[in-house]
Amino acid sequence: METKGKNRKVAGRGMTVTLEMKKRIRSLRHSANLNIDSLADKSEVSERTLKKIESPKSRQKRFDEDVLMKIAKALNISFDELSGKQRQYKQEDNSVHFEFLAEQFREIDRMLLPLIRDHRHAGQRLIEHAYRGLLSQCLQEREIDLEQINQGLRDPVKRNAFIEGLPRPGLTVDVSEDFDEISYKYPPNEMLTVKSPQLLWDCHCDTPSTKQNDFECPIHSQSSGEEVDRRFSNGYVLIRYRDIEFYWRSSQELWPPSVDSFYMMEAMKTDGLFTKKYDSVLDIGSGTGFLGIMTACCNPYITEITLSDWLLTPYLYGTTNWFLNRKSREHIRLKTNTALFTKGLDSLAKPYDIAICNPPYLPLLDGFDEIGLESTVAGTDLLTDIILRNKDLADRIYLQFSSLSEPEAQIAQEKAGLKLRPVGEEKLVPFRMRILWEKADYLEMLIKERGLVEKNNSRHRFWHRLQTYVIE
Ligand SMILES: C[S@@+](CC[C@H](N)C(=O)[O-])C[C@H]1O[C@@H](n2cnc3c(N)ncnc32)[C@H](O)[C@@H]1O
Structure with missing residues (x-):
C-alpha cells in the first residue's frame, strides 16, 4: 500500500x-x-x-x-x-550459488552490452580493449573469480550443492524430436500443447497488423495460455529436447534454444554430427550451451566441450546446463571462455575437431544504428569473423545464418577465398522480433533489400530463410 x-x-x-x-x-x-x-x-x-x-x-x-x-x-x-539479498549467499567457503551469480552477472552484462554494441563511436579494437577492461573491473569489484568458480564446480560436493540450489523452474517446455509438438507443463498437472509449432514461442498476438487478428493464437486461445505466458516470460524455465534439459530464463542477455537452434541441430545430425569420430567441440556464441551440450551428449566420441560467449549470463547457464546433463559422462572435460568473438581461444595448440556457431543475423543497415544499440540480436560481426577465421578454429565448422545476412556472408566468403556448403534443408521460418515492431522503416528496408518475406494471409506476418552450412 x-x-x-x-x-x-x-x-x-x-x-x-x-x-x-x-x-x-x-x-x-x-x-x-x-x-x-x-x-x-x-x-x-x-x-x-x-x-x-x-x-x-x-x-x-x-x-x-x-x-x-x-x-x-x-x-x-x-x-x-x-x-540484493542474494549477496548473503556468497559464502566464506567459496561455494557457488546460482542466484547470487545470476544477479551479479546480469548487472555486469547490462553494463557490457551498450559498450560492445556501440559500433558508431569506436572501432573494433577499441571496443575489445574497453570490453576486457570493464569485464575484469566489474568482476574484481564484486570479488568474483571465474577460475575459482570453475574450480569450485570440480568439487563434487560443491557441484551437487550448486545444482540442488537451483531455483525450481516454474515451467517445463517439452520439444518433440522433430519439432512437431511442444508441450508446456506446470504444477500440479497443467499442460498446454501446441501442434506443428513454427517457433518455440509460437504466438503472433503482438504483431503490428490487424490482418493477423483473424488467426487464433495457438497459446493464448487456450484457457491456460495467460498462465503459461506469465511463467515463460518471467521465471525459470526448463526446456527439454531428446531427454536433455536446458535451464533458461527470459532476458536480453540469454537466448533460448529457439527454432534456429533446433533446425541447426537437425541439419548437423543429418550431416553425421552424432556419429562421426570427433573428440572436441567448440560452441561459439553458446547462449544456454544448447548446440555444444547436445553434441557432447549425443556424439559418443566427444571428450572435450568448450562453451564461448561474450556475456557472463551465458557462461553461468552454459556451465549449469552442462552439469545438469553430464550424468555419467565424467570423461568429458568442460572448458568455458568469456570473450568477444573467438578471442582467448587463440592460445590453443591445435584446432578443435568441430566448431559450431549460430550467430546473430540481423544486419546493421545504414541509418539504423540504434537497432544495433538496442538489440542483442543485431549485428553480423560474429558471422563474418567465423568465416574469416575458418581453419584456425576447427577442422570442420558448422554455421547457420538467415537469408537476411547473406550479403555480409558473401563478402566474407570472397575475402576468405572459400565457399560454404549447405547442409540439411533450407527452412522458411517466421521472423518475429518485438523490438522491430515499432521500426517500420527498418522492416521496409529488410523487405526491399534483404528479401524479408511479408505474408498477409498467414498467422505470422514476416518470414525469412534459415540455412546451415559447413566449412570443411
Ligand atoms: C543466436 S544466439 C545463439 C545461442 C545458442 N548458440 C543457440 O543456438 O541456442 C547468439 C549468441 O552469440 C553471442 N554473441 C553474439 N555476438 C558475439 C560476439 N561478437 N562474440 C561472442 N559471442 C557473441 C550472444 O551472446 C548469443 O548467446
Missing part, C-alpha cells in the same frame, strides 16, 4: 532502500526500456513514489515492502534480487 504526505508513515512492512538498490532499480528500468511513466503503469506504483525511490536524496527513507514487491514484479525479478 502506498502512503501520502511529507511525513508519511509506511504502512505494513517498511524497508530502507539503499543507494545500491536505487541504482539497481534504475539500471533494470533502463535496460527494460521503461521510463518512470511506463514503470508506473506496469507496477501500479505512482510516478511520484517511483521518483522518490530512485532519488539518491531519499536514501534514509523507508518504503513499503509491498510497493517494492510490485516494482520487482514489473521488472521481472524476485524481491530478493531487487533487495
